[in-house]
Amino acid sequence: MKVYNPDFKNRIIDHLGKQRFMQHIGFTLDVIEPGSTEGWLNFEQIHQQQKGFAHGGLVATLADITAGFAAVTLVPADCSVVTGEIKISYLNPGIGDKLIARGWVLKQGRKMNFCEAEVLASNKGHEKLIAKASATMVTIFPDDNYK
Amino acid sequence: MKVYNPDFKNRIIDHLGKQRFMQHIGFTLDVIEPGSTEGWLNFEQIHQQQKGFAHGGLVATLADITAGFAAVTLVPADCSVVTGEIKISYLNPGIGDKLIARGWVLKQGRKMNFCEAEVLASNKGHEKLIAKASATMVTIFPDDNYK
Amino acid sequence: MKVYNPDFKNRIIDHLGKQRFMQHIGFTLDVIEPGSTEGWLNFEQIHQQQKGFAHGGLVATLADITAGFAAVTLVPADCSVVTGEIKISYLNPGIGDKLIARGWVLKQGRKMNFCEAEVLASNKGHEKLIAKASATMVTIFPDDNYK
Amino acid sequence: MKVYNPDFKNRIIDHLGKQRFMQHIGFTLDVIEPGSTEGWLNFEQIHQQQKGFAHGGLVATLADITAGFAAVTLVPADCSVVTGEIKISYLNPGIGDKLIARGWVLKQGRKMNFCEAEVLASNKGHEKLIAKASATMVTIFPDDNYK
Numbered sequence: 001m002k003v004y005n006p007d008f009k010n011r012i013i014d015h016l017g018k019q020r021f022m023q024h025i026g027f028t029l030d031v032i033e034p035g036s037t038e039g040w041l042n043f044e045q046i047h048q049q050q051k052g053f054a055h056g057g058l059v060a061t062l063a064d065i066t067a068g069f070a071a072v073t074l075v076p077a078d079c080s081v082v083t084g085e086i087k088i089s090y091l092n093p094g095i096g097d098k099l100i101a102r103g104w105v106l107k108q109g110r111k112m113n114f115c116e117a118e119v120l121a122s123n124k125g126h127e128k129l130i131a132k133a134s135a136t137m138v139t140i141f142p143d144d145n146y147k
Numbered sequence: 148m149k150v151y152n153p154d155f156k157n158r159i160i161d162h163l164g165k166q167r168f169m170q171h172i173g174f175t176l177d178v179i180e181p182g183s184t185e186g187w188l189n190f191e192q193i194h195q196q197q198k199g200f201a202h203g204g205l206v207a208t209l210a211d212i213t214a215g216f217a218a219v220t221l222v223p224a225d226c227s228v229v230t231g232e233i234k235i236s237y238l239n240p241g242i243g244d245k246l247i248a249r250g251w252v253l254k255q256g257r258k259m260n261f262c263e264a265e266v267l268a269s270n271k272g273h274e275k276l277i278a279k280a281s282a283t284m285v286t287i288f289p290d291d292n293y294k
Numbered sequence: 295m296k297v298y299n300p301d302f303k304n305r306i307i308d309h310l311g312k313q314r315f316m317q318h319i320g321f322t323l324d325v326i327e328p329g330s331t332e333g334w335l336n337f338e339q340i341h342q343q344q345k346g347f348a349h350g351g352l353v354a355t356l357a358d359i360t361a362g363f364a365a366v367t368l369v370p371a372d373c374s375v376v377t378g379e380i381k382i383s384y385l386n387p388g389i390g391d392k393l394i395a396r397g398w399v400l401k402q403g404r405k406m407n408f409c410e411a412e413v414l415a416s417n418k419g420h421e422k423l424i425a426k427a428s429a430t431m432v433t434i435f436p437d438d439n440y441k
Numbered sequence: 442m443k444v445y446n447p448d449f450k451n452r453i454i455d456h457l458g459k460q461r462f463m464q465h466i467g468f469t470l471d472v473i474e475p476g477s478t479e480g481w482l483n484f485e486q487i488h489q490q491q492k493g494f495a496h497g498g499l500v501a502t503l504a505d506i507t508a509g510f511a512a513v514t515l516v517p518a519d520c521s522v523v524t525g526e527i528k529i530s531y532l533n534p535g536i537g538d539k540l541i542a543r544g545w546v547l548k549q550g551r552k553m554n555f556c557e558a559e560v561l562a563s564n565k566g567h568e569k570l571i572a573k574a575s576a577t578m579v580t581i582f583p584d585d586n587y588k
Contacts, residue, residue, distance in 0.1 A: 021202035024171075024193040046171040055168035056215070056230040057208020064203045083203040084406060085430055087234035087381060087528050089555050089575055091548040106573060107532040111405055112378060112432065114530050114573070132547060132555070134530055134575050136378055136430055138406065231553060231577055234381050234528060236408050236428055238401040253426060254385040258552060259525060259579065261383050261426070279400060279408070281383055281428050283525055283577055285553065315496035318465075318487040340465040349462035350509070350524040351502020358497045377497040381528035 001035045001108045004076040008034070011077065012069055022065055025058060027101075029069060036104040037069040043099050043121070054094025054130070059119050063088055063133035066103025067115035071137035074108050084112065084136035094130045096123035105137075113137040148182045148255045151223040155181070158224070159216055169212055172205060174248075176216060183251040184216040190246050190268070201241025201277070206266050210235055210280035213250025214262035218284035221255050231259065231283035241277045243270035252284075260284040295329045295402045298370040302328070305371070306363055316359055319352060321395075323363060330398040331363040337393050337415070348388025348424070353413050357382055357427035360397025361409035365431035368402050378406065378430035388424045390417035399431075407431040442476045442549045445517040449475070452518070453510055463506055466499060468542075470510060477545040478510040484540050484562070495535025495571070500560050504529055504574035507544025508556035512578035515549050525553065525577035535571045537564035546578075554578040 005011060009032050016022065016029055025047065031038035039062070041047070049055045064086055071081045103117035119131040152158060156179050163169065163176055172194065178185035186209070188194070196202045211233055218228045250264035266278040299305060303326050310316065310323055319341070325332035333356070335341070343349045358380055365375045397411035413425040446452060450473050457463065457470055466488065472479035480503070482488070490496040505527055512522045544558035560572040 015197045018195075018197035019202075020192050020195045021205055022196075025204075045167050048165075048167045049169075050162045050165035051227075055166075055208065056211045056233065057172075057204065058168055060207035060211065060233065060235075061202065061204025064207065068203070080198075082240075083237050085234060085236040085379065085408075085428075086203065086207065087232060087575060088207075089232040089547075089577065090230050091555050093229075106530075107570070110438070114379075114532050116573075129548070132557075132575065134379075134528060134573065136530065144404070232526065232555075232575075234428060236400075236430065238408050253383075254423070257585070261385050261526075263426075276401070279410075279428065281381060281426065281526075283383065291551070309491045312489075312491035313496075314486050314489045315499055316490075319498075339461050342459075342461045343463075344456045344459035345521075349460075349502065350505045350527065351466075351498065352462055354501035354505065354527065354529075355496065355498020358501065362497070374492075376534075377531050379528060379530040380497065380501065381526060382501075383526040384524050387523075 001074055001105060003034045003074055008073040012072055025061060027062060032073060034073050035070055037066045038102045039066060040098055040100045043097055054099060056090060059094060059131045060088045062099060062101035062119050063117035063131060066101045067117040067133060067135045068137055070103040070105050070115055071113040074105060075139050078142045080140045081137050082140055084138040086133055086135035088131050088133045090131050092128055092130045094121045096121035098122040111139055148221055148252060150181045150221055155220045159219055172208060174209060179220060181220050182217055184213045185249045186213060187245055187247045190244055201246060203237060206241060206278045207235045209246060209248035209266050210264035213248045214264040214280060214282045215284055217250040217252050217262055218260040221252060222286050225289045227287045228284050229287055231285040233280055233282035235278055235280045237278050239275055239277045241268045243268035245269040258286055295368055295399060297328045297368055302367045306366055319355060321356060326367060328367050329364055331360045332396045333360060334392055334394045337391055348393060350384060353388060353425045354382045356393060356395035356413050357411035357425060360395045361411040361427060361429045362431055364397040364399050364409055365407040368399060369433050372436045374434045375431050376434055378432040380427055380429035382425050382427045384425050386422055386424045388415045390415035392416040405433055442515055442546060444475045444515055449514045453513055466502060468503060473514060475514050476511055478507045479543045480507060481539055481541045484538055495540060497531060500535060500572045501529045503540060503542035503560050504558035504572060507542045508558040508574060508576045509578055511544040511546050511556055512554040515546060516580050519583045521581045522578050523581055525579040527574055527576035529572050529574045531572050533569055533571045535562045537562035539563040552580055
């Protein structure tokens with residue numbers, strides 16, 4: 001995979017400061033590598049659905065963030081990235097003290113980046129895969145009117 | 148479609164009180180009919196990604212909630228519903244003063260309910276479709292160990 | 295939706311002559327309108343999986359063809375269309391004397407067209423929905439190296 | 442993962458004899474292991490869309506077959522498997538002398554098996570990933586009326 005913007009890390013750190021929804025759910029993205037990112041949150045009551053498990057929408061959010069920023073690491077500095085579509089399969093109920101998410105680019109294209117992500121629930125250091133996602137992340141060029 | 152639990156509305160209202168994540172994002176589910184539900188939120192800064200649009204994860208959450216509760220309206224009182232998988236296509240950027248979501252059951256099955264949902268952004272009463280979702284909502288029976 | 299190539303019908307008819315796989319399965323595309331297409335096949339033994347139902351891959355093929363050509367009706371004459379991704383939900387087993395498929399563009403974009411398709415099994419004129427699909431059809435421009 | 446039917450290989454070989462659509466496209470499933478299967482076909486004109494690439498529906502079929510039979514290897518002898526839904530992302534155009542498909546179970550559940558599959562195009566022994574799929578394979582019990 002090719003990195004078009006060597007300064008991708010600072011670019012993403014700048015983005016993170018403006019990601020209000022990510023902040024609202026308390027997620028921290030702390031690994032930013034070419035073609036992949038990783039992050040975590042402390043699992044709290046605000047993240048739960050009615051049974052006390054991680055809400056499916058929360059899990060989808062972590063997959064979307066890590067897959068999307070994985071694509072951002074690869075695009076040129078004057079391009080941006082939007083989610084075209086994402087599918088999340090829920091493998092196990094999310095319960096534990098932490099949720100961990102990892103996203104990566106499976107295939108880099110000029111206009112589209114096919115990405116995947118996985119979300120794990122960690123309980124006292126024991127990790128369990130709770131969701132797997134597949135997404136199309138679309139590269140937006142300076143002369144695109146959005147998409 | 149067949150309603151197995153005539154008291155489905157009260158059941159869902161009871162669920163809503165425990166939906167911490169839904170409360171955390173400020174979503175209100177206010178239409179609960181057999182096989183479909185609808186709700187809304189006031190679009191605020193906390194819902195935004197770095198460009199000021201509705202976060203993809205937030206939009207996925209609204210689709211998941213309305214499609215999931217649409218399935219809940221149909222299942223027997225001793226059964227529950229979990230999301231098996233959901234796919235969300237992002238058609239337009241989410242911007243406006245309100246987000247509105249509608250979910251419905253496309254095909255009711257004994258073990259699985261195929262559902263769809265749409266999310267709209269409303270700006271001064273003018274609605275625009277911003278996302279469409281397709282999901283498999285799984286019925287959990289009393290003697291299932293989850294799934 | 296905007297039609298960029300008024301001669302879209304002839305263009306598609308020309309394509310159909312080269313669609314070897316479509317011919318191999320015996321599918322006929324006979325409705326070609328701006329933003330939507332429709333076709334059918336006589337359901338025969340060659341289309342079956344081990345239980346005598348329509349094979350899931352066959353059903354996916356019909357969804358892909360009708361959704362893809364729906365997108366082709368809208369793109370400029372010098373552009374082409376490829377499937378970025380498609381998801382098919384199987385609602386009912388496919389059994390009958392005919393399979394009918396309809397595809398349409400849900401949201402036309404410059405680079406991507408969000409499409410849907412449905413597949414029905416017809417038995418003595420009685421139609422039943424057997425599958426619903428959601429797809430991203432990607433517009434390929436003359437200066438794209440494929441995608 | 443747990444194998445409930447030690448005779449899974451013979452069971453699948455028996456199924457293959459009745460898979461008319463699979464035979465019609467010329468696909469051979471020749472690796473059947475607990476939780477995974479693999480097969481191939483010689484890429485010919487009948488498999489092509491109008492540009493000479495592997496048809497998207499054909500690629501979906503290979504993903505569906507290998508992921509589905511991967512699930513069959515794990516279920517009890519009196520249960521069967523149907524595809525609940527499948528999503529295929531098309532990463533590269535399919536061109537070469539052979540197509541190879543591999544499917545596996547990502548998470549085995551009592552009622553649902555989350556599976557993945559990949560399809561590769563081989564040209565003179567050089568393999569290229571052309572598609573990745575994610576699917577929900579549903580276990581059908583003897584007392585289910587289908588699903």
